[in-house]
Amino acid sequence: MGKKIIPIIFILLLIMGINVHNPVLAAGNSNEDMTRAEVYVNQAIDLASKGDLSGAGKAYDQFNKTWRQIEEGIKADSATAYRDIESNMGKVVYALTIKKQDQVLVALKDLKAVNDKFASGGYPKEAGFKEEDITLDEFIMLLQETKKEVKEQNQHDALEGIKKASDSWLSVEGVVVAQSATVYSDSERDLVTIQAMLSDNPPNYKEANKTIDNMINYLTPLANKSQYTYWDAAMILIREGLEALLVVIALMSFVKKSGEGKGKAWIWSGVLSGLGVSVILAIIVKFIISSGAFGNNNALIGGWTGVFAAVMLLYMSYWLHSQSNIADWNRYIREKSQTALTTGKLISLGVLAFLAVFREGTETVLFYIGMASQIKLQSLLIGFLIGAAILGILAYLMVYVGLKLPLRPFFMVSSIIVFYLCIKFTGMGIHSLQLAGLIPTTNSVSIPSIDFFALYPSWESTIPQMILVLGALLIILFKNIKSKKLITSTNNNI
Template sequence: MSQSQRVYNDTERDLVMLDGYLSNPDQRALAAPVIDRLVEGLAPLADAQYSWWDAALIPIREGLEALLVVGALLMYAKRAGSRKAKLWVAGGSAAGLLASIGAGFAVVLLLSSSAFGHNNLLINGWTGVCASVMLLYVSYWLHRHSDAKRFNRLLAERSTRALSGGHMFTLALLSFFAIVREGLETVIFLIGMASKMSGAELAAGIATGFFVLAAAALVIVKAGAKLPIRPFFLGSSLIVFYLCFKFMGSGIHSLQMAGILPSTVNEALPDLTTFSLYPSWYSTLPQLVFLACGCIAVVLSLWKGRRGRDVPVA
């Protein structure tokens, strides 16, 4: 992943396609070009050596998506003026970080990286699907409260259902899922690098990566707090919905790699790994459902806003 993001994404996709082609007698002839493509992409990286900067890129790349989720939740809590909500988000994030660190020690001391890699696919798959469903609601909430008057009414209600204890637990759970999903992949990648660099270089890279993430988190929270409510909430809604769409595709793809779901391939479906679009109905169909839900929510919001403007003022 540190050497080539493109090769990493293509390899993940090709492994599922290869499994799908080999398990279907009518498609086995299509497996040979996939194998050739895998060899062509991976062969130049077989003897790759790593530096501290490569180690830094892993937490930065893996952490940015989790940071966007946690940053949006923290800004939402800050806008709502709820200190308890911020503590729940921070607590969920800290729990996710501790779980990832604990998993790293477990792999080093107790397990093999290959055995953990398979379990990591299962964890990434289920957390990705769960986080995606929860993010769909967060995206809807942000879009719904992008109207300044509506949000001001929300702030005026000190004990609203949106900031109830149950909802704050949901915030903690979502931040936990976001951190664990990316944190476990970071563990796998860093363990794979550990034998190809000194301990000091590895530690320096990890520290640099987390420093960059911390700086980015500070910028996101500070900048978001100064933006007007409507563009802030609309922008956050789009980012969160994109992550919802992406987490669902990559989560189901991970379950296919783990063998939980069949690795079927449909050549007519789009294949864009950047957006977690894979040529399988198992991942594409839920994404289409989410996309339809998002379009319906936008249309209903515009329709209600238009009706509100058409109501005569007494």
């Protein structure tokens, strides 16, 4: 029984481990923490007044490092103070970037003033910091503000703006995907592309401005819609559930073909765990920490689960392909004493089902929560039931057709489907990690954007997909050569 909770433990560890790279100081008095941190601001002011901007920059960097360790305490005490300090820190970074002594001094003194105000208790105590979800109109305004910074070629503030938009994307993506899957995919692609353009050295302001303009143009018509139908709700479940369904059905068909009854229990355990954790996490995000505050972590979770699932799908695809020879399959059954799957493979089936359902399930639930205020409850429920019914029919047809296929075509078709999902999950996973800022992005106009394969115009996500395809072709070629040699050798012996 304990083994069946492996998927849940795995994902909880993953979620808890996401922010281990950002240590936080032990809880203490945030006013005293700020007083200690401000020593570095005073050093920076002293050095800047002497004309040593390089030294001032290094001193400010020390303040910034300390700030990252104490900011949670300040954020919990006063949201207003937190925002004022962050805003003035941005001004300091910009002033140091353009290397103008007078502006550096002004920015540092302004930062010192808000720090002093907080340390002396000048900011009122608040109930903590909670970023509110934003509307699509407000999201478009974020893009417009970022565009303004891009036009002024203010790299730091432009980057901060597009990162804020990326973090806020979770608040509005449900509204977008309910109306257009294409616009949803384009938006996620362009958010990553703009960050890469602004991070370049030198920044590509011209293309960044053009891409932001394009985003504003295709998102604006969607912001005008205030009511959704049951079909909008149904399409969300169909679109988001199809990839997970393909994985689960491929696994179910496989265990039925192998005659391994225990495999079904593991798969259903993974499916139900994935659904349960998805709902729990989505509710926590929506009603406790908000979509806006969770935006970056959502991309990290989606990215890592996508990558892990892709690795497991790659193995599954290779294994299915290797069993497409009937003689090999019969020999495998005999070696396992009529037990088609080892315990390790049974566990992996459950984990893979969990990852596939969890990755798609969390977004689906968040989409529904996001559009709940703009659709009648009756329409939402009807749409959900229609989507579930369509997925159920597709599942039945897939299983029925799969069981009717002879062994060799079954394994060949299954391996192709699973390999396709491996390629798509790889692209989606890496792209999500790029959206979170964990992996850099190198854009290329020579790479097309193809949603069906989750192909994005960046080398970091495309190269692994190309390696997978090339590796698969080499394996097939090697097996064909080996098979021909075996046939030739057999004929010669005869």
